[in-house]
Amino acid sequence: MVRAIVGANWGDEGKGKITDMLAEKSDIVVRFQGGANAGHTIINPYGKFALHLLPSGVCHGHVTNVIGPGVALDIEALLKELEMLEARGVPAPKLLISDRAQVLTEYHVAFDCYEEERLGKGSFGSTKSGIAPFYGDKAMKIGIQVCQMLDKNLLRKRLENAAAQKNVLLEKLYGRPALDVDALTEKYAALAERIRPMVCDTTQFLHKAVKEGKRILLEGQLGTLRDPDHGIFPFTTSSSPLAGYGAVGAGVPPTAYEEIIAVTKAYSSCVGAGPFTTELFGDEAEELRKRGGDAGEYGAKTGRPRRVGWFDAVATRYGCMVQGATDCVMTNLDVLGYLDEIKVCVAYEIEGCQTRDFPVTPLLEKATPVYVTLPGWKQDIRGVREYGALPENCRAYVEFIEKEIECPITMLSNGPKRDEIIYR
Numbered sequence: 001m002v003r004a005i006v007g008a009n010w011g012d013e014g015k016g017k018i019t020d021m022l023a024e025k026s027d028i029v030v031r032f033q034g035g036a037n038a039g040h041t042i043i044n045p046y047g048k049f050a051l052h053l054l055p056s057g058v059c060h061g062h063v064t065n066v067i068g069p070g071v072a073l074d075i076e077a078l079l080k081e082l083e084m085l086e087a088r089g090v091p092a093p094k095l096l097i098s099d100r101a102q103v104l105t106e107y108h109v110a111f112d113c114y115e116e117e118r119l120g121k122g123s124f125g126s127t128k129s130g131i132a133p134f135y136g137d138k139a140m141k142i143g144i145q146v147c148q149m150l151d152k153n154l155l156r157k158r159l160e161n162a163a164a165q166k167n168v169l170l171e172k173l174y175g176r177p178a179l180d181v182d183a184l185t186e187k188y189a190a191l192a193e194r195i196r197p198m199v200c201d202t203t204q205f206l207h208k209a210v211k212e213g214k215r216i217l218l219e220g221q222l223g224t225l226r227d228p229d230h231g232i233f234p235f236t237t238s239s240s241p242l243a244g245y246g247a248v249g250a251g252v253p254p255t256a257y258e259e260i261i262a263v264t265k266a267y268s269s270c271v272g273a274g275p276f277t278t279e280l281f282g283d284e285a286e287e288l289r290k291r292g293g294d295a296g297e298y299g300a301k302t303g304r305p306r307r308v309g310w311f312d313a314v315a316t317r318y319g320c321m322v323q324g325a326t327d328c329v330m331t332n333l334d335v336l337g338y339l340d341e342i343k344v345c346v347a348y349e350i351e352g353c354q355t356r357d358f359p360v361t362p363l364l365e366k367a368t369p370v371y372v373t374l375p376g377w378k379q380d381i382r383g384v385r386e387y388g389a390l391p392e393n394c395r396a397y398v399e400f401i402e403k404e405i406e407c408p409i410t411m412l413s414n415g416p417k418r419d420e421i422i423y424r
């Protein structure tokens with residue numbers, strides 16, 4: 001039985017907490033795309049963790065964690081995260097790495113930085129983790145699979161092959177020194193040895209697990225609007241954060257899906273550049289940013305202040321639709337308890353016309369929000385465990401949004417901790 005947890009919006013919706021929570025009732029947790037470029041915050045009895053590359057099931061001893069072939073595997077980042085867990089007293093997690101996953105190297109990170117520098121003010125707000133150059137190499141067939149890296153001669157050949165293209169760009173476009181293939185071969189051959197015990201055919205493993213009826217949780221990173229095809233291109237990421245891609249990037253049959261859980265926040269937040277229709281500015285934004293999340297809305301990866309705004313039902317309805325969501329989880333509901341009135345964006349006005357359909361980026365850039373204003377509940381709702389015990393205005397807010405996004409909100413998160421959850 002396969003379940004996917006994915007973001008309905010721009011990322012940072014609080015998927016880490018929900019995954020960590022549902023991991024308890026799962027046998028296997030799988031990362032299927034992206035790399036160490038985003039962060040999931042989880043808070044559990046071991047403390048607070050920002051995980052970047054490891055699946056969010058690593059704090060549960062009974063869970064097998066899988067890094068699927070669709071992931072950008074930054075081995076150094078992975079080892080650092082494993083060391084961090086050990087230092088914090090978490091027992092060594094069960095971790096399997098796909099032999100088909102490709103390796104994100106130091107030159108991918110370097111190219112990411114050089115390109116952001118070259119673009120200057122026109123940059124797309126990359127986290128400079130090497131993600132776009134990595135997926136570019138995969139598409140260009142000059143990437144390196146883990147299985148190739150485990151054979152030093154093959155690794156060298158693959159590096160030479162990549163360097164033939166990379167060095168032209170380094171010299172002509174960026175004015176930087178060429179790649180040192182010898183040094184790279186030594187470095188990545190050594191790193192490969194460190195992960196060798198974890199490397200296997202995870203696709204066979206997962207297909208067998210599906211047949212045996214194991215509970216498999218696919219963990220998406222970022223959200224719908226960062227999808228290269230369906231998101232706010234070019235302010236998108238380079239791999240698909242859609243549940244549909246989960247079948248590919250993890251290696252499970254698409255017919256095995258039973259649930260697709262889209263996570264959204266009770267307000268909007270977004271890291272990086274791009275149109276963000278319901279954005280708040282000034283004191284209003286600062287207040288929400290300060291109160292948001294578990295320690296304010298600052299990027300788990302970069303520490304950058306997140307842009308914040310009112311709930312955008314147009315973007316979220318689209319986000320849930322494209323994910324094929326069967327359920328929606330709304331997180332951070334507790335954060336809004338200080339507001340007298342709360343706005344919800346129910347349509348966009350573009351060139352004099354109103355629409356409820358999420359438009360292409362050039363039109364989105366011209367969109368202004370059409371708001372409905374709802375009364376706040378002016379109450380701290382942390383600690384509430386029953387839906388019926390929530391203030392009436394709070395339930396009205398949830399039910400209004402549920403109708404607008406056309407997806408059942410089956411869980412409400414009212415605090416960052418694992419047990420701060422209300423089932424409906």
Ligand code: GDP
Nearest residue numbers: 012013014015016040041293294332413414415
């Ligand atoms: P992810 O990338 O989707 O996992 O999202 P992040 O973990 O980066 O961001 C979510 C933020 O919200 C983190 O700081 C979480 O600790 C926090 N968080 C999650 N759920 C809740 C909630 O219901 N209430 C509050 N106050 N914080 C939450």
